Amino acid sequence: MSAPVTRRTFAVDGWSPSSWRTRSTLQQPEWIDHGALRASCADLARLPPLVTSFEIEALRTQLAEAASGQRFILQGGDCAETFDGCEPGSIAARLKILLQMSLVLVQGGRRRVTRIGRFAGQYAKPRSSDMETRDGVTLPAYRGDLVNGPAFTAAERAPDPRRLVRGHERAALTLNFIRSLVDGGFADLHHPEYWDLEFVKHSPLAAEYQAMVDQIGDGLRFMETLVGVNVAQVHRVDFFTSHEGLVLDYEEAQTRQVPHRAGWWDLSTHFPWIGVRTADPEGGHVEFFRGIENPVGVKVGPSTDADALLRTVARLDPYQTPGRIVLITRFGAHAIAAHLPKLVEAVKASGRPVVWICDPMHGNTETVIPQSGLGKGVPVKTRKFGHILAEVEQAFEIHRAAGTWLGGIHVELTGENVTECTGGARGLSDEMLAQAYHSAVDPRLNYEQALELAMLIARRMRK
Ligand code: PEP
Ligand code: CO
Secondary structure (H helix, E strand, C coil): CCCCCCCCCCCCCCCCCCHHHHCCCCCCCCCCCHHHHHHHHHHHHHCCCCCCHHHHHHHHHHHHHHHCCCEEEEEEECCCCCCCCCCHHHHHHHHHHHHHHHHHHHHHHCCEEEEEEECCCCCCCCCCCCEEEECCEEEECCCCCCCCCCCCCHHHHCCCCHHHHHHHHHHHHHHHHHHHHHHCCCCCCCCHHHHCCHHHHCCCCHHHHHHHHHHHHHHHHHHHHHHCCCCHHHHCCCCEEEEECCCHHHHHHCEEEECCEEEEEECCCCEEEECHHHCCCCCHHHHHHHCECCCEEEEECCCCCHHHHHHHHHHHCCCCCCCCEEEEECCCCCCHHHHHHHHHHHHHHHCCCCEEEECCCCCCEEEECCCCCCCCCCCEEEEEHHHHHHHHHHHHHHHHHHCCCCCEEEEEECCCCCCCCEECCCCECHHHHHHCCCCCCCCCECHHHHHHHHHHHHHHHHC
């Protein structure tokens, strides 16, 4: 185990916000209008930032607590946000489900919970092929609203750099509404009824959830009686934002120096992560993210080997800074046991303080063909609730056996009543998938499945 080095800024060894351009960088749009790209990036560099360095520092402190098992991270939201989806009902619903899940997790885990949304900027998607062909016509693949449009026309699929500025604006609108709701008392733990979703009344889980809410209310009132004042800090809960830092033109343009703090800050989000397809330790993404001060997430999958992971971690955090690195593992319920233990052992042996988070979504995607119903005979991408839960449970077990902590979960969910994942207490079947399948990319847990997952995890944490 090597001794920690005193921390300086991360912008060292030839790093600059644009040094990633000298590296091979995957999954970038093929921009055509470079004049418009320059104009958009100049706008992004000039407009007010979405987040501040103060908030980013606060999150890093909380992540450091998660690394040592004192806190649990709940990271969740859409696979891909869309510009059209920027409307108050859907934003409030996502906030509600994250609040409800966190309340259940606090109750079960007896640990503080940090909420990080996959929102206010989750607009760019990596794709397995650059092009898509339909009926003999080939066009660029949809890469998320930050880059192009989903409709299969040449005009929509052409990468449009003006979308970078629209993405920033939509993210600002989203964040503005979230901040107003949170500051205005919507997230007050004294009033969980504000975040009731309609379904709770009709759900098979209603009684258990209500009992948890009542218990928290009793606990708060007890403490307030004891101390004689309102428990000020629990009045308000924080929300942090995150997105996959995929399109580096967008991230670079929002990376700045700030007064009174050293280093460079990516002010497009509190917590960017590097996707599994762009996590090459020698590639452009790791180069970009090694120099910013934000905490950085790295997705880890079946194709990640221990040496590459250790090189990535060493490049991103030469100083062994607690809270700097979050490893988000996503193997699938059938593969986690074969992969996670050796990676955990390798990181543990290196002595590096990382937060381990389980993403039980991306290794569990499958295609099914419903045998009847609306979507009969049409292949559809889905995930089984049982597999999602099984991956989280194995993650808890593997970390327990290794003497490390599972520091949180990373899930794709929506606050709405969609039918994209199967299973759960209501027993959603393949035949029901076509009823309300709205995801722009990956299948998400609906509100009831998301809350059920939190309850089952809480039950396990309580043991
Ligand atoms: C995602 O989180 O939506 C994603 C694309 O994940 P991964 O990089 O793990 O495949
Ligand atoms: Co996804």
